[in-house]
């Protein structure tokens with residue numbers, strides 16, 4: 001006989017009491033994610049390399065919001081560890097890690113990229129994530145609880161001309177996510193990816209619309225998005241979903257306004 005389903009809880013799940021660290025969160029998608037998580041009850045640590053946008057980003061929250069800022073370059077192991085220690089000292093634990101930091105993107109054909117370009121992209125888009133996962137795992141293991149969300153790009157899922165190294169870096173992050181989701185499930189640590197495409201109100205978008213040729217290509221692509229071009233809150237909504245989900249791990253969710261259906 002099938003087990004009858006239990007009652008559906010009438011209380012909206014929330015993140016009250018949970019501590020989230022979001023790398024690269026002084027603007028764009030990281031900051032939008034911070035707003036979603038704070039609204040859901042989390043205490044949040046914002047981060048960027050220099051702190052140039054610290055006061056603007058902190059100032060976008062109400063004065064009593066449980067938000068702190070830590071300047072740290074997470075493309076280094078020491079920088080990621082510094083961020084994790086800061087969060088632990090300030091809030092006592094880390095329940096959620098959102099790996100969003102990225103130094104930008106150099107779009108060009110592979111045979112025109114230099115070895116320095118390859119390393120810059122892999123360091124900025126893959127090692128930032130590896131370093132931070134490594135820095136928070138010991139704490140999450142002790143807590144026997146944790147959720148890690150990696151922001152990646154659909155360039156890794158469907159391939160995008162001019163973004164070969166982005167594809168390589170984020171393809172690595174997607175593969176890593178699956179393996180670590182298996183390894184750390186026994187500690188009740190979940191790990192997922194949100195895979196996105198070009199998003200308004202970000203430097204990447206500004207760069208594209210400022211360039212006549214790329215802007216034309218993008219207008220064509222945008223016409224294939226039946227739900228309109230993404231904004232930072234679209235990704236933040238998916239981040240909130242993974243943060244609240246109880247039994248979802250090892251997955252990659254594409255948020256791309258119907259542009260493609262990666263398998």
Ligand SMILES: NC(=O)c1ccc[n+]([C@@H]2O[C@H](COP(=O)([O-])OP(=O)(O)OC[C@H]3O[C@@H](n4cnc5c(N)ncnc54)[C@H](OP(=O)(O)O)[C@@H]3O)[C@@H](O)[C@H]2O)c1
Nearest residue numbers: 024025026028029048049073074075101102197198199202
């Ligand atoms: N925007 C898009 O259209 C798009 C498309 C596909 C995927 N994505 C991905 O989505 C994520 C967010 O993109 P975004 O456009 O919102 O980025 P963004 O506006 O350029 O913001 C990136 C953030 O990361 C920080 N940062 C960069 N390198 C860092 C490092 N080594 N350590 C700590 N912080 C660092 C930046 O601050 P500082 O520079 O002051 O350090 C900033 O706060 C990225 O992973 C990106 O690859 C974006």
